Amino acid sequence: MGETRGSTTTTSRGADQTVVIEARGLVKRYGSLTAVDHVDLAVEPGTFFGVLGPNGAGKTTLLELIEGLRQPDAGEARILGEPTWPRDTGLLPRIGVQQQASSFFERLTAKEQLEVFADLYGVDHRRVSELLEMSGLTDKSKTKTEDLSGGQKQRLSIACALINDPEVVFLDEPTAALDPQARRNLWDVLRGINDRGATVVLTTHHMDEAEVLCDRIAIMDHGQILTVDSPAALVRDLGAATRINLRAGAIQVEEARGIRGVEGVSQEDGTLSLTTHDPTHALTELARRDALDGLQVTGANLEDVFLNLTGREYRA
Amino acid sequence: MKAFLALTRAQWKGFWRERQNLFWILAFPLMFLVLFGSIYRDDVAPKYELVQVGDVALFDRMPAEGRQALADVFEITKTTDKAAAIQKVKDGDADGAVSMTGNTLEVSYSGADATAAGMLQGTLDSFVQSANQAVSKTPATFRLKSTRVEDSRLKPIQFLAPGLLGWAVAMGATFNSAMPFVQWRVNKLLRRIRLTPVRPESLVGSRALLSIVIALIQTALFIGIGVAFFGLKLSGAAWAAIPLVMAATLAFMALGLIVGAISKTVDAASGIANVVTLPMAFLSGSFIPLEMAPDWLLAISKFMPLRWLNDGLMDVLVRGKGAEAIGLPILVLLAFAIVCSLIAARLFKWDDKAA
Numbered sequence: 001m002g003e004t005r006g007s008t009t010t011t012s013r014g015a016d017q018t019v020v021i022e023a024r025g026l027v028k029r030y031g032s033l034t035a036v037d038h039v040d041l042a043v044e045p046g047t048f049f050g051v052l053g054p055n056g057a058g059k060t061t062l063l064e065l066i067e068g069l070r071q072p073d074a075g076e077a078r079i080l081g082e083p084t085w086p087r088d089t090g091l092l093p094r095i096g097v098q099q100q101a102s103s104f105f106e107r108l109t110a111k112e113q114l115e116v117f118a119d120l121y122g123v124d125h126r127r128v129s130e131l132l133e134m135s136g137l138t139d140k141s142k143t144k145t146e147d148l149s150g151g152q153k154q155r156l157s158i159a160c161a162l163i164n165d166p167e168v169v170f171l172d173e174p175t176a177a178l179d180p181q182a183r184r185n186l187w188d189v190l191r192g193i194n195d196r197g198a199t200v201v202l203t204t205h206h207m208d209e210a211e212v213l214c215d216r217i218a219i220m221d222h223g224q225i226l227t228v229d230s231p232a233a234l235v236r237d238l239g240a241a242t243r244i245n246l247r248a249g250a251i252q253v254e255e256a257r258g259i260r261g262v263e264g265v266s267q268e269d270g271t272l273s274l275t276t277h278d279p280t281h282a283l284t285e286l287a288r289r290d291a292l293d294g295l296q297v298t299g300a301n302l303e304d305v306f307l308n309l310t311g312r313e314y315r316a
Numbered sequence: 317m318k319a320f321l322a323l324t325r326a327q328w329k330g331f332w333r334e335r336q337n338l339f340w341i342l343a344f345p346l347m348f349l350v351l352f353g354s355i356y357r358d359d360v361a362p363k364y365e366l367v368q369v370g371d372v373a374l375f376d377r378m379p380a381e382g383r384q385a386l387a388d389v390f391e392i393t394k395t396t397d398k399a400a401a402i403q404k405v406k407d408g409d410a411d412g413a414v415s416m417t418g419n420t421l422e423v424s425y426s427g428a429d430a431t432a433a434g435m436l437q438g439t440l441d442s443f444v445q446s447a448n449q450a451v452s453k454t455p456a457t458f459r460l461k462s463t464r465v466e467d468s469r470l471k472p473i474q475f476l477a478p479g480l481l482g483w484a485v486a487m488g489a490t491f492n493s494a495m496p497f498v499q500w501r502v503n504k505l506l507r508r509i510r511l512t513p514v515r516p517e518s519l520v521g522s523r524a525l526l527s528i529v530i531a532l533i534q535t536a537l538f539i540g541i542g543v544a545f546f547g548l549k550l551s552g553a554a555w556a557a558i559p560l561v562m563a564a565t566l567a568f569m570a571l572g573l574i575v576g577a578i579s580k581t582v583d584a585a586s587g588i589a590n591v592v593t594l595p596m597a598f599l600s601g602s603f604i605p606l607e608m609a610p611d612w613l614l615a616i617s618k619f620m621p622l623r624w625l626n627d628g629l630m631d632v633l634v635r636g637k638g639a640e641a642i643g644l645p646i647l648v649l650l651a652f653a654i655v656c657s658l659i660a661a662r663l664f665k666w667d668d669k670a671a
Contacts, residue, residue, distance in 0.1 A: 069507055069666070089513040103505040105326045106496070107333035112326070119322030120512040144333075160508075 020045045020168055020199045025075035026065050028058075028223075035061040037223035038075070043201065043216075048194045050214030051203045052302065054310075058223040059203040060100065063170055066201075067097055079168055093121055096166030096198075100173055102153040104145040110156050111141035114163060121164040131159040135189060151182035155189065162193065169193055171202045175209060187213060207302040217302070219309055226309045231302060238308055240300030242279040244286070246272045247294030251286065259285045319514045323522035327496070331526065341492065341530060342537065345484030349477065349538060353546035356472030364432055366390040367401040369415035374447055382443070389439050412436045474549065475605060477542040478629035482564075483602035484538065485531045486622045487593045489565045491586070492527050493572030498585040501576075507667050524569055531565040532558065539633070551636040557629055560642045563649040564625040570656030571621070577663035596622050621652045 021043040028036040035058045043049045051059045064070045066077045068084030068091075077084045082091045104113050114128040132138045135155040140148060148156065154174055161169060174190065175183045183206075190213060194200045204210050210217050211231045218228045227234065241263060248270045256265045261278035271294070276282045279297065286292055331337050368375065375386065386392070393410075395401050401413035402424050411432045412425040423440055425433050449456060500506040509519060535557060542548030575592060579585035597603060599613065600622035606614060617623040628645035631637040 067511065069510070087510065089515075092511060092513045095511075097508070097511045099504050099508060101504040103500075103503050103508040105505065106330040106499070108326060108329060112329065116322050116326045117512065120319050120509065120514050122318055122513075164512075 018044060020047075020080060021049075021066060021201065022078045023062075023066055023075065024077075026062065026072050026077060027074035028061050028065055028070060029073050034223050036065060036072075039223075039225050041066075041218065041225065041228075043199060045199055046194070046197060047199055048190075048213055048215045049199070049201045050210040050217040051201065051220055052205070052207070052210045052217050052306070053203075053220035054205060057220045059220055060172055061223075062220070063172055063201065063203060067095065067170055093164050094167050096161035096164060096169045098158045098161040098169075098171045098174055100176065102145070102157050104153075104156070104160075107144055107146065109142050109144050110137050110148065110152075113145060113156060114159060117160045117163045123164055127163060127165070131162060134162075134192065135159040136185065151178050151186070154178060154182075155186060158186075158189065166198060168199045169201070171200065173203055173205070175204065175206065183209070207306065211302050219306060221310045234302065234305045235300050238300050238305050239277075240304045240308070241275040241277050242300070243298045244274040244276065244279065244282060245294070245296040245298070246274070246286070246291065248272050250293040251289060251291035255289075319512075320518040320522055323514070323518060324525050327522060327526050328529075331492075331530070337492075341484070341488040342534065345480060345487065345534070346537060346541065348483075349480050349541060349546070352476045352480070353473055353542070356476070363391045364389060364411040364436060365409070366392050366436070367404055367410045367413040368392050368394045369398045369401045369413060370396055372414060372416045372421070374416060374421055374443060378443075378447075382446070386443070389435070414440070473542060473546045474634040475630070477538055477546070477548045478633050479602040479626050481535060481538040482600065482622055482626040482629055483593075483597040484534050485561055485564055485625065486568050486596065487589075488530055488534060489527045489568035490572040490575065490589050490593050492530065493523060493569040494575035494579065494585045494589045495582055496523070497573060497576030498579050498582050501665065501667055502581065504667060510666055524566060527569050528562050528565045531561050535561050548634075550633055552632045552634070552641075553637070553639040554633055556632040556639040556642045560625065560628045560632070560646060560649075563646045563653070564621065566653040567621045567649040567656065570653045570660060573660035574656055574663065577660050577665065580668065593622075596620050599623070600626050602626060621649055624648045 019042045021041065023039055023041040026036050026039040026041075027034065037058070039062060051062065053059050061070070065072050066079070066084060068077070068079075068087060071085050079091060080094055082088055084091065105116060108116065111128060111132065114131055115125055118125055118128055129138070129141075132141050135158060137152060137156060137159070140152055145153065145156065158171065158174060161171070171190065175186055178186065187209070190200065190202070202210075202213065214231060216228060217231055217234060219226045219234075229237070248267050250272060253265055253267055253272070256262060256272065256274055259274075259282055261276045261281050262274050263277070264273075264275040266273050274282060283292075283297070286295075375383075375392075378386065398413070398415055401410070401415075404410040405413050405424055405426050408426065408428065411429070412423055414421065414423045416422065421440065421444055423436065425436050427433055497506075500509075539548070539550070539554070539557075543550065571592065572589065575588045576585055579588055599617045600606075600620045601609075601617070602622065606617060609617070624645040628642045631641035632639065635641075
């Protein structure tokens with residue numbers, strides 16, 4: 001079926017639906033802790049949807065509620081129009097889930113793991129070599145999962161989530177504990193899944209990851225969704241200042257404060273930071289004083305959005 | 317069906333590729349069989365060590381067949397120093413010291429080993445009697461003819477092989493359900509499987525099939541090695557051990573599921589499974605016969621599934637009983653399996669947090 005699907009943002013199978021994932025008033029409590037606190041959510045077909053938040057924000061629990069792994073204390077989650085609780089074996093073949101832990105059968109090779117999952121879904125084994133190829137594990141197909149690296153395990157885990165060619169894919173922090181190179185490799189894989197038409201929901205605590213991959217982002221903290229929008233709109237709406245970093249000593253702190261439009265100056269760890277809403281003027285002034293040593297200019301990013309929304313340090 | 321076969325195959329491969337499994341479930345119990353089997357291998361009664369002081373006319377004048385009978389029972393060493401001979405008995409190096417003064421045969425023995433002491437006195441006494449008879453030239457009026465009967469107290473290997481096999485099956489099935497179950501819960505494979513359209517029965521069924529096959533392999537190995545190397549003699553409807561072992565596997569697997577459900581970590585599961593199976597093996601007579609056990613202990617042992625397995629195995633493997641002997645044990649074991657399964661189902665959790 002995969003080859004008949006286009007690379008547009010709508011799926012042929014989900015075309016009759018305007019909402020693929022829907023959560024209404026979801027609540028989950030563990031003792032006195034409310035892990036998910038009245039969450040409403042709607043995800044449109046073909047979206048690459050990110051759930052962003054610090055550790056303990058409730059991202060994983062929210063995903064588990066939506067996937068039907070846990071019973072909500074209140075509210076309801078639907079995927080493709082079907083309630084996900086109680087367990088619905090008719091719906092399960094249409095979704096794919098990659099969990100935080102690498103959950104594999106003991107002592108099986110990468111290829112054997114995929115074959116078992118193929119059989120569990122009743123899918124043809126031809127799909128196995130396809131997925132090994134896609135996840136770059138073809139040369140590791142005879143390696144036992146215990147002997148794979150962290151990144152290889154993650155990719156295999158994602159491949160297992162795709163074995164049934166799902167319409168909706170959930171990925172829970174797929175790049176956690178990966179080195180930068182492996183992360184970028186995995187991003188390509190994830191984009192590929194979305195390009196083939198699947199709706200992808202991803203949790204992450206990496207701002208850059210959400211910014212690069214996602215069409216829409218929900219920012220979550222304390223079990224609640226604070227806002228949902230596209231990454232660009234979130235940053236734009238923030239109206240945040242631009243930060244100009246220089247090597248410490250490039251210009252005297254007092255002198256920097258004197259530049260028109262500079263709102264704040266701080267110096268630490270050998271770096272002098274200026275914040276301003278008028279970067280053109282500030283940069284011109286700095287250039288005129290020949291004080292551009294070690295220059296870095298950063299606009300507002302999701303991290304600023306996050307700090308602005310939660311008012312607290314980001315615990316990545 | 318496809319999912320059931322896939323799960324069975326996956327677990328089968330995983331089992332054989334883990335060397336620890338091979339050790340604990342196959343090699344370890346077999347080691348016990350080899351160890352105990354070797355200790356008790358000598359079916360012949362041990363010889364008694366006798367120190368002969370000086371000349372003992374009674375022995376020396378004995379006809380050839382009498383001398384042979386003497387040599388069969390005693391290992392005789394000669395000395396001339398009576399005090400040294402008695403010291404040897406005191407030290408436990410000899411069972412008795414014998415000397416002859418005039419027409420009196422004098423024997424000194426240790427009271428520490430009642431059997432040896434009895435044997436020594438009895439045998440020597442009979443030698444004296446027959447010597448007296450020979451001297452008086454009176455033909456014997458009464459004769460003793462003895463025939464050995466297989467009594468319910470079995471020879472060591474006959475008892476050890478079924479008992480140790482029962483223990484091996486119990487341990488294998490309990491560990492083999494408790495530990496993977498916890499491991500799958502901890503590494504979230506159980507949840508992952510739950511997200512596939514697999515029916516829970518396929519999962520439990522595949523595990524049961526694997527456990528039964530492993531138990532039957534244990535049975536074949538135990539009986540094979542027992543017969544080939546340790547003089548195990550099968551008598552009775554030995555084939556009936558197969559359905560019996562299968563029923564027992566289900567019972568212990570269900571027990572293992574309870575252990576798995578209450579254990580948070582794999583290590584805890586292993587510990588609890590040990591705490592359950594090891595005392596049960598003693599209480600069920602796997603290592604030592606229950607004949608000398610007090611009544612209250614026998615009453616407790618009736619609640620142990622392993623006791624029923626051991627009794628059934630012994631009946632059809634070495635006590636010469638027919639297949640009807642496993643009827644009641646199988647019923648008890650299946651009932652145990654059902655009760656434990658129901659308890660395990662109530663305690664079952666897909667993952668560590670409450671659903």
